Amino acid sequence: MAVYDFAVIGAGIAGASVAYELQASGRTVLLEREPLPGYHTTGRSAAFLVESYGSQAARLLTRAGRGFLEEPPDGFAEHPLVDPKPVLWIARPDQCESLEAALQTALQMGADVRRIGVPAALELCPALRSDYLADALVEPGARSIDVAGLLECFLRGFRGRGGDVVTKSPVTRIERTGEGWRVDAGRESYRVGVVVNAAGAWCDPVADMAGARPLGIQPMRRTAITFDPPPAQDISRWPCVIDADEDFYFKPEGGQVLASPCDETPFEPCDVTPDDYEVALAADRVERATTISVKHIRRRWAGLRSFAPDRSPVIGMDPRLDGFFWLAGQGGFGIMTSPGASRSAASLIVDGRLPADVEALGLAAAHLSPARFGTGSAR
Ligand SMILES: Cc1cc2nc3c(=O)[nH]c(=O)nc-3n(C[C@H](O)[C@H](O)[C@H](O)COP(=O)(O)OP(=O)(O)OC[C@H]3O[C@@H](n4cnc5c(N)ncnc54)[C@H](O)[C@@H]3O)c2cc1C
16 A cells, blocks of 8 residues: 555646645545546646635635745746736726625725726727726736646646646545555555545545545536627737626637636536536626627637635635645635645644735635534534
C-alpha cells in the first residue's frame, strides 16, 4: 500500500492548488477520477477575478490570493496568469436599488468600485443601449484569469515539488485505520494521514463515503455560450459587463463574445450539458441590453457551481472526524479564490490556523469551518 501524508480527492482548481501547497509540508497524492485534471467545473469557467463578488469570506480570499496571481512565485508561471479586464455592473431603472446596495457592500469591504453613470459606461462598452441603462459601477482593477494556465502551473509546481498526480482513479472507499485513513482509488490503495475533500460537485458523496455527515453542498448548473462579435468592432477592450441582479453577463473572449444567463438550476453531481432554453435566454438578455444581434452561437457548455447552504466557501477539518478536511462550496468564485483558499487550507491542516495575512484581512477559521453548519459530524 502506498503511504502519503495527504491524499487530495479531485484535481480541479481546488484540489490542484491545495496539493501544491501541501506538498511543501508532506508527501501528497492527488487523486482524480477523470483522465484529465480540470475536466469538470474548472474547465468550464468564465475566468474573471472581481473583488466585488460572492460572500464576504469569498471576497477576502480573493483579495488574499490576488498578489499570487499578479506576481506568482519565481518559476511558477512562464506567462502572466491575469490580464486587466475591468468589470462593469449595469442597472436598468428598476435595478438602481440593487446597484446601490452592491456599491455599499463593496465599499464597506474596501473594494475599489466606483459609480460612473451612463455616459462613461457607454464609452467603455459602446454596444450597450443608452435607453436600457440607468446607472453603472466599475471595478477598474478586475482581472481576467488564464484558468487553464493557472491549473497547469499548480499541477506542474506540485509535480516539481515531488507530488504525485494519479488520474483515472475514482475514489471508491475511504476508511478509518487507527490514526489515519485507507483510501481506495482505481486499482490502488493508499494509507494517508489526512484526506482532503476537494471533489467539487461530489463533495457530499465523498464525505458520505468517509462516514462524515454531508453538509448540503448543492451543485447548480450554469450555462455559457460564445458568439461572433458585431462586425468591424474591436471588442478586445470591452469590460466584463454584469447585470446588477446577476441575471446575465457578457465579456470578450478570444475574439468572440462569451455570455451567460446566470442560471442556477439545482442538479445531482454529473457531467452536465447545456440546456437549449438557457442558451436562448443568454442570447436574448444580451440582445435586450445591447445593439448586438446574436446570429450564430459558436460554442455552448455548462458547468456545476457548488454552493454550501450559506453560499460561502467551506474550508476546515470536519469537527468530529479528525483528519477529514473539507475544501468545498467554491460556487462561482473557485478560480479567483484558489490561491488564497489553498494557502489557507494548507495552513489550517499543517499549523491549525489561518496564515497571518489572511487573519489580518479579518477572516477567522470559524468563518470557513464546516462546524458553522453544526452538522459536520461523523455518523
Ligand atoms: C459557467 C461558469 C463560469 C464560472 N466563472 C467563474 C469565474 O469567472 N471566476 C471564478 O473564480 N469561478 C468561476 N466559476 C466557478 C469555478 O469554475 C468553480 O468554483 C471551480 O472550478 C470549482 O473547482 P473545484 O476544483 O472545486 O471543482 P471541479 O473543477 O469540478 O473539480 C472537482 C474534481 O473532483 C473530481 N472527483 C469527484 N469525485 C471524485 C472521486 N470520487 N474520486 C476522484 N475524483 C473525484 C472530479 O472528477 C473533478 O475533476 C464558474 C463556473 C462556471 C460553470
